[in-house]
Amino acid sequence: MEALPEQITLAHGAGGKQTSALIHQIFERHFKNSLLTADDAAVLPRPGHQIAMSTDGFVVSPAFFPGGNIGELSICGTVNDLSCMGAKPLYLTCSFIIEEGLEVSKLDRIAASMAETAEKAGAVLVAGDTKVVGKGQADQVFITTTGVGEIVSQNPLSGAKAAPGDAVLVTGDVGRHGCAVLLSRDEYGIDAHVESDCAPLWKPVSAALKAAPDLHVIRDATRGGVGTVLYEIAHQSHVGIRLHSDAIPVDPSVAGVCGMLGLEPLYLACEGRMVMIVPKEEAGAIIDALSVFPDTQGICQIGEVTAEEPERVIMETEIGTQTYLPEPGTELLPRIC
Amino acid sequence: MKQNHQMSAPLRRAIDFLKTYDGPEVRIMEVCGTHTHEIFKQGIRQLLSPKITLISGPGCPVCVTPAGYIDRAVALALDHGVTVCTFGDLMRVPGTEMSLSMARGRGGDVRVVYAPEDAEKLAAEHPEKPFAFLSVGFETTTPSSCLAVDHAIRDGLDNFTLLTANKTMPAAYEAMKNSTDLFLYPGHVHAITGLADVKKMQQEGVSGVVAGFTAGELITALAIAVKKYGEGVPFYVNAYPRVVTDEGSPEAKQLVAKYMEPCDAWWRGIGMLPDSGMRLKKAYARFDAAERYALPEGNGKDNPGCHCGDVLQGRCRPEDCPLFGTVCTPVHPTGACMVSSEGACSAYYLYGGEK
Ligand code: SF4
Numbered sequence: 001m002e003a004l005p006e007q008i009t010l011a012h013g014a015g016g017k018q019t020s021a022l023i024h025q026i027f028e029r030h031f032k033n034s035l036l037t038a039d040d041a042a043v044l045p046r047p048g049h050q051i052a053m054s055t056d057g058f059v060v061s062p063a064f065f066p067g068g069n070i071g072e073l074s075i076c077g078t079v080n081d082l083s084c085m086g087a088k089p090l091y092l093t094c095s096f097i098i099e100e101g102l103e104v105s106k107l108d109r110i111a112a113s114m115a116e117t118a119e120k121a122g123a124v125l126v127a128g129d130t131k132v133v134g135k136g137q138a139d140q141v142f143i144t145t146t147g148v149g150e151i152v153s154q155n156p157l158s159g160a161k162a163a164p165g166d167a168v169l170v171t172g173d174v175g176r177h178g179c180a181v182l183l184s185r186d187e188y189g190i191d192a193h194v195e196s197d198c199a200p201l202w203k204p205v206s207a208a209l210k211a212a213p214d215l216h217v218i219r220d221a222t223r224g225g226v227g228t229v230l231y232e233i234a235h236q237s238h239v240g241i242r243l244h245s246d247a248i249p250v251d252p253s254v255a256g257v258c259g260m261l262g263l264e265p266l267y268l269a270c271e272g273r274m275v276m277i278v279p280k281e282e283a284g285a286i287i288d289a290l291s292v293f294p295d296t297q298g299i300c301q302i303g304e305v306t307a308e309e310p311e312r313v314i315m316e317t318e319i320g321t322q323t324y325l326p327e328p329g330t331e332l333l334p335r336i337c
Numbered sequence: 338m339k340q341n342h343q344m345s346a347p348l349r350r351a352i353d354f355l356k357t358y359d360g361p362e363v364r365i366m367e368v369c370g371t372h373t374h375e376i377f378k379q380g381i382r383q384l385l386s387p388k389i390t391l392i393s394g395p396g397c398p399v400c401v402t403p404a405g406y407i408d409r410a411v412a413l414a415l416d417h418g419v420t421v422c423t424f425g426d427l428m429r430v431p432g433t434e435m436s437l438s439m440a441r442g443r444g445g446d447v448r449v450v451y452a453p454e455d456a457e458k459l460a461a462e463h464p465e466k467p468f469a470f471l472s473v474g475f476e477t478t479t480p481s482s483c484l485a486v487d488h489a490i491r492d493g494l495d496n497f498t499l500l501t502a503n504k505t506m507p508a509a510y511e512a513m514k515n516s517t518d519l520f521l522y523p524g525h526v527h528a529i530t531g532l533a534d535v536k537k538m539q540q541e542g543v544s545g546v547v548a549g550f551t552a553g554e555l556i557t558a559l560a561i562a563v564k565k566y567g568e569g570v571p572f573y574v575n576a577y578p579r580v581v582t583d584e585g586s587p588e589a590k591q592l593v594a595k596y597m598e599p600c601d602a603w604w605r606g607i608g609m610l611p612d613s614g615m616r617l618k619k620a621y622a623r624f625d626a627a628e629r630y631a632l633p634e635g636n637g638k639d640n641p642g643c644h645c646g647d648v649l650q651g652r653c654r655p656e657d658c659p660l661f662g663t664v665c666t667p668v669h670p671t672g673a674c675m676v677s678s679e680g681a682c683s684a685y686y687l688y689g690g691e692k
Contacts, residue, residue: 321380
């Protein structure tokens, strides 16, 4: 078999010997399982219940950031989207668009962390595709993942099910992924170390479904962060949400960076945080169940759902006043002085 | 759930005082946009008795930058092929014809940077291209523009310029002193300039308190201001001694004095204020984009429906502007006060005004 050179070339996408060398030596090696074959499509055992399916493209720049990389992210994103629907992730496919010149060692690290993350979530990678594009036509590597999961929750979850009196929980500190990526772009000259919260959350979610069978909403707070998710839920369920600013967990470094740049941590992306909305009586059980998982040990209640002021998110400040959380959608521009 | 447990006893007393204040009516202008933003974000107006009114002043560098300045920056990018480096806030400020983000859409090379030195670094890395940094801001940011020029000289650059619209706060105090009973002075500015300007205001009979930026610092400063106001004698208090000293920062002042000199300046919505601007000295004209590219003077045209001038001078509230929240929103700003997160209109819009 062809040995791999140090860098990807256009020939690795041409379908010949070098393509198969890449597939064997990187993807098959890392993704090995009985369902992943050399045939044109994977043949899969049918799950017993309803299936959920989700797909997402990942184009993060830089591809490697403190606490993770694009490969890990591409698995977490899809696995967590399925988890939010109460679906146990089963099968994943992935499609790579690789820029000519990418170091093979980087691709190897990306594939290795994808395999590891999928395993952590209990899912397998069953099929994939590789395209190589010319220099400048992509930024190192873009990955699209698609996932199929089996709905295991008794009760369908939905953003439209939040009800007045429900508790609003978040599974850990907010804004870390967005902040880590901003800092690793190195445009700011800020000397702070922040690691992404990137994590696959099926196991904690499944524990939550057991602990609180009447769970109403689960959403992962990716692009747009927790603030955007809360507004989406407030609109979908036509309810108000009241937050307590001193209960919102923010890592001190994230808070420091946001202070300097004039950003709101509630609007920075998370890649390993869920917002959960649950009947008040079940909040304690979920908090107990999720506190034992390393990725969700920071779970806490940050507010509650209200009947007043539907479709608005109200912040109770530490000095006892009430303000509205700004509506998402306005660009986050660093401030001038 | 935790709630207000950490509030200290003095802070609680200050809040009680402000809530129950029943002395003579008092209007307080926060000159600085960062104060405005924080006051809204923290809901501080809800803590004030009806006898206390806060007015948002003109102290947001983006809000007072005239359309004509944006026009010159657009011309640099589109007509002179200069790479224009700017703070993000300026990107969407409307010029007469277009904003900088529109200029970028038309092929201009406009880049967002986070410090003037970043623009200088870019110029050093690309000696083949001309660069201009849009130097706007008050005393807090002017020193870093001067530092960028200092570095350009050190690095022997001939491709780096500033397009200056730097302004100084005392001119705003002078212009606004009849619109308010007292000032909440911006702590960041006085960390650089020291207390001479606020002493001078006191001698002219104008009172004020230098304030920090956290909720606690703002509340403390307001309580001091209201209490002293009741005594009826002009005063100044430095309520931010952690950061602000009598003399300020001599290094920063020296740096500015080396490269810049005062000039008259046009404030969007307010007009010409004598000696309220800073420009590069003649000896450094080669770093002055307006000189080097012979950019025409002119203040440009604002949207005629816009009430920014009245808002900036505390003569009306953002909601009183007919464009507020309908035609003019943070996503499609008509006036500069809606663009910057420090603008009064943006603060009212984002935080829902007086809740
Ligand atoms: S709402 Fe817009 S147009 Fe009206 S004063 Fe404010 S910024 Fe100017």
